[in-house]
Amino acid sequence: MPEAVGVVTHAVTGEARPLPRRLASWVALVVLAAIPAVAGGFWTYSVGVCMANAVAVLSVGFLLRYGGEVSIGHSFFLAFGAYCTAILERQLGLSVGIGLPVAAIAGAVLGVAFAWPSRALSGIYLAIATMALALAVPELILQAGPVAGGYEGLYVSRPLVPGLSIELQRYYLPLVVLGLVVLLLARFRRSRQGLVLLTARDHPRAAEAFGFSRGYARLAAFAISAAVASVAGSLLAFSASTVSPNSFTLSTAIYLLVGTVVSFGSLGLIGALAGGAFITLVPQVFAAWGDWVPIIYGAALLLVITLGHRPAEVLAALRARLAGGRRDA
């Protein structure tokens, strides 16, 4: 038995996060907090939306990590949160300060409402079921009538704190909420419920034998994921100042999945920001390339995934090339 001592390293996802990653998160927060002071309005707007998208990436990543399932339909919950915030402002004059928590709670309920009938599905079958949600979103919004603003959508213009610059609020609210969501999810990993969901993901029969049914695990994972997605939708509505059916199509859902892949399923700040930046900033940075944008996007995605999955091998090969050497077959 003693031969295994010292062989196994501590799980990277364990209780104590390695110091460099924690430091990198704090540095990223400081840099993000300084952006509005040093960058122009375009970047303040874009990075604000990027952070809202980072929260959306976390929602898909949570389902993948704790439920072991892939969603191609989280644009549904994103749209729900966004419209929840916009409609509460338009109909009742309530700001995002109310809209956001309402979206979170109602999003969790909606997540349960979807997860219950689909609790027996998994893998590709569940993914396709979620895709049906994404396909239905634009039509559902249009069928909702004038309350949802039709094709033109709705504006979100009421500030969270009256008297302060709305542009700055549109930037700093996503930053604060992103930081909070990362902290809350890190706490969840150490909780009793976190242990249950992770065990149920890998060994559902073991979870059942210890008192937790598969249905419980599925509903819990979906409820939390949908709540986070609704919060992201609320932030997107506030940061982008507008919501419309075109913002929540099947492509949106697929981009969220792409963002999750780019973040490597991380539920940390840096990973979520990488995913959010990839789906927000890459299309903007290459906007001038016109029809080439999808090709550049695809190539960039391939590069990120290859580098991320096999960083040591790829860097070693690059180094060998730069040194004029030849890579062994």
Add this chain to the structure above:
Amino acid sequence: MLDASITAGAELTVTSVSLSFGGHRVLKEVSMDFRPGQVTGLIGPNGAGKTSLFNCLTGLYRPQQGTIALGGEPLERLPPAQRARVGLSRSFQHVALCPELDVVENVMFGRARLGRSGWADAFLPLPAGRAEVEESRAAAMEVLRRLDLAAYAETTPAGLPPGTQRLVEIARAIVSRPRVLLLDEPAAGLNPAETRQLMAVLRGLVSPDLMIVVVEHDMDLIMQLCHRIHVLNFGQRIATGTPEEIRADPEVIRVYLGDSDD
């Protein structure tokens, strides 16, 4: 409350249990009991029905006929998740530990159903939730120390030898102080040294409050460890007794060694 009505030390009884799959009867009116303070072995040749009976005990299969009761309270209608609440715990033939959790967290999971912390505690640093996690960690560490596994507490299970992984599973199964511990082929895949260590651990678990049920192919382990043994063949119980009685039972000898004139 079902668990409140069951008195400590009550027997686990199986009465006239029959189970069929598509017309094929794998258990035929099987009756037997399992007593507190004892290790009871469930043995039989391949296809005898011992895994099917084990799955009936854990709730994976629901018998078409007969009753399974703990302290007189029927269990056969309870789904697996609810059997844990009345004091049944188990290990798996293929180790079912979560690779992402370290060893102490895997053991803490064994106590998760006892927790009272809500969803707010899961996300927020509230005092009650933190205290519960610390209490759970302390209980898990105590069991790991008892099984001589404390050195592995902060490691992930994937790199541990099979025998150690099996012991971690047993630690997870006993951390909630169950009344019935069901072990599904605990020696499968273990080398002789690991099997001896497992046997020592299981002997150390014997207590008046716990009944241990072992389904196992390793006859040496069964004969050395068990107080009583039930033998199944073709879905029927053919013998019950102490290891000495089972060794001497002509029917058991015939089943395991074949007829002398074969």
